[in-house]
Amino acid sequence: MIPIPTITTERLVLRAPCAHDHAPFAAFYASEAAQFVGGPMRDFEVWRYMAEVIGHWQLRGFGRWMVERKDRPGAIGLVGLHAPLDWPEPEVGWMLWDGNGRGYAAEAGRAARSHAYGKLGMRTLISSIAPGNAASIRVAEGLGATLEPDPFEHPKFGTMSVYRHPAPEALA
Incomplete structure (x- = not known):
């Protein structure tokens, strides 16, 4: 079993998912707020999705x-x-169900991207964003990502915009 590292930022802790996360995750996915990330979903679907995240x-x-x-x-x-x-x-992606507008998505996204470029040695990352998801677009652009000319056609979610993040050397 691969250990999931914990990452801390100035205000946040990024940690492994666990069973007690199901309730807030399910509440988010039962709401209209999940419209850009495959929701809404029923309770048991959220449980399976959490298992997918861990897998x-x-x-x-x-x-x-x-x-x-x-x-x-x-x-x-x-x-x-x-x-x-x-x-x-x-890709580096984010979905926040509490704390929108406080910069948490950008702070956590930056930490995840740093982990990808530093610890994992990745050389490129994208963020795929559903059309109309203005909040997510603001986060991507705030992280320096730029819109690619060609969208991504997802078999389930349809057309997704692709935002390319700066390469590791461009962030140094």
Whole structure:
């Protein structure tokens, strides 16, 4: 079993998903807020999705973390690295269900990207974003990602915009 590292930032902890994260994750996916990330989903579908998130770590050696604020325990989102078979290349992605507008998505996304470029030696990352997801586009652009001319056609989610992150040397 691959250990999932814990990453801390100034205000956040990125940690392995666990069973008690199901309730806030399911509440997010039951709401309209999940419209840009495959939702809404039923409770049992969210449980399976959490298992997929954990399994990604085992299959790829990297993945997504649950995000908590340092000053208040409890998951506020899911952020990290994602590269399933139906993705064009590895991505850094974020979904926050608590704390929107406070910069948490950018802070956690930056930490995940640093981990990918530093610890994992990745050379490039994208963020795939559903059209109309203005908040996610702002995060990507705030991290220096730029819109690629060709969208990504996902077999389930349809057309996704692709934002390319700066290469590691450009961030140095």
